[in-house]
Amino acid sequence: MHAVLVTVYLLLVTPYTTSWWAAGSELVMNPKQMCKRARRSKGKMAEICNKSRLLEHITTGIMLAQNECQYQFRHRRWNCTSSKKSIKKVMLRDTRETGFVNAIIAAGITFQVTRACTKGVIGCACDKRKNKRKNKRKKFLTPEQDWEWDGCVENIEFGIKKSKDFLDTRYKKRSDMKTLVKLHNYVAGRHAIKENMRKECKCHGLSGSCSMKSCIRKMPSFREIGNHLKERFDGAAKVIAGNDGQSFMPEGETIKPPSRFDLVYSEESPSFCLPNTTLGSFGTQGRECNETSPGEEGCGILCCGRGYHTYTKEVQKNCRCEFIYCCDVKCQTCNESVRISTCS
Incomplete structure (x- = not known):
């Protein structure tokens, strides 16, 4: 990688x-x-x-x-x-x-x-944005609205x-x-x-009153x-x-x-749709598709109209799980038939 x-x-x-x-x-x-x-x-x-x-x-x-x-x-x-x-x-x-x-x-x-x-x-360098809301503006704010930038963002x-x-x-x-x-x-x-950065705030005040908030800007x-x-x-x-x-x-x-x-x-x-070394295309033959979806993953679009093959495969999954006090979960293993479609 x-x-x-x-x-x-x-x-x-x-x-x-x-x-x-x-x-x-x-x-x-x-x-x-x-x-x-x-x-x-x-x-x-x-x-x-x-x-x-x-x-x-x-x-x-x-x-x-x-x-x-x-x-x-x-x-x-x-x-x-x-x-x-x-x-x-x-x-x-x-x-x-x-x-x-x-x-x-x-x-x-x-x-x-x-x-x-x-x-x-x-x-x-530290990106400091402290006290963005100046004191002269605070008189127009309720305690719930009052906040300032906190340290490094x-x-x-x-x-x-x-x-x-x-x-x-x-x-x-x-x-x-x-x-x-x-x-x-x-x-x-x-x-x-x-x-798309967003403001995240923490409350400060007696008994969790949130009379003051300190906020930082964080990436999504x-x-x-x-x-x-x-x-x-x-x-x-x-x-x-x-x-x-x-x-x-x-x-x-x-x-x-x-x-x-x-x-x-x-x-x-x-x-x-088809293999083409000049274009860097491997084609979609053999790719798994969703036969019921009308979207990009649907067999109609992904297979480029060439059709697809469907078969069933046995897979093992956890089943009949129960909670054991305390503190564990025990499951059995069950076989399940899964329907798989691949592009022609």
């Missing part, structure tokens, strides 16, 4: 050139090799590569993103497979799938680095900065269409966290971030190059220009 993360990272931060892949698999599979050149140079990438704890949490963020991508796409024809042969080809195109992967990777790095900062395992700006340093640095001097789309989706991934769970970006994926906007050569615009004149929160793409996705 570690090798897969390095592969995803290199796909994301390396310009889209086929010649790069001729460098060989050793660089792709070895994070130390990946940072060798950067450490000898100057700049933000060299700084990250020389900070092993920070690089460790960035790698963990990529792993988090990869796992969330596989969860969100588990029922789709392209299921965010971790195979480097597939994801390499998929990332060479500017499809909706590519946009989602770029966004979730940027979000994963931001999330993990911010969390590590909050826990104090990497050096970072999750420093999302630090996480965003390190995500930018790691992913965006190579593209600062480029303005081609692929770069513009990539950088936009990076931003959308980071904002999926920033714009990463599953919530993944759900949010999946919704953005479903409503992603197709864009074309702008007339100035340094921007993009919606493909249709009646389509609203995408905001920084939206995902964008410039190429239509393949169907992913």
Whole structure:
């Protein structure tokens, strides 16, 4: 899995050139090799590569993103497979799938680095927001409404900065269409966290009266971030190059220009119905499907109209469980027939 993360990272931060892949698999599979050149140079990438704890949490963020991508796409024809042969080809195109992967990777790095900062395992500044409500405003508030920020909150700006340093640095001097789309989706991934942070408060006062509250801003769970970006994926906007050569615009004149929160793409996705090594598609033959569902996991959609096979399989499950005082639960093991459908 570690090798897969390095592969995803290199796909994301390396310009889209086929010649790069001729460098060989050793660089792709070895994070130390990946940072060798950067450490000898100057700049933000060299700084990250020389900070092993920070690089460790960035790698963990990529792993988090990869796992969330596989969860969100588990029922789709392209299921965010971790195979480097597939994801390499998929990332060479500017499809909706590519946009989602770029966004979730940027979000994963931001999330993990911010969390590590909050826990104090990497050096970072404290985001202090004390006494946000000034005393002159308190006279208009009831005790139940009165609150103030409490100490250090999750420093999302630090996480965003390190995500930018790691992913965006190579593209600062480029303005081609692929770069513009990539950088936009990076931003959308980071904002999926920033714009969904929530306030959590604790009550203070005699006998739990809650006469005063102290509050902090916390990130949502990463599953919530993944759900949010999946919704953005479903409503992603197709864009074309702008007339100035340094921007993009919606493909249709009646389509609203995408905001920084939206995902964008410039190429239509393949169907992913059949195996195609050029497109990174493994096809959907043999994939399990739900014969009663009309959705993405349904046999009609997932199997691309080719039909499906159904068979029964015996599985063992706990049954006839009873509570034993105190404090145990004992169950028997029962065989159960399960109906399984797979795409033809």
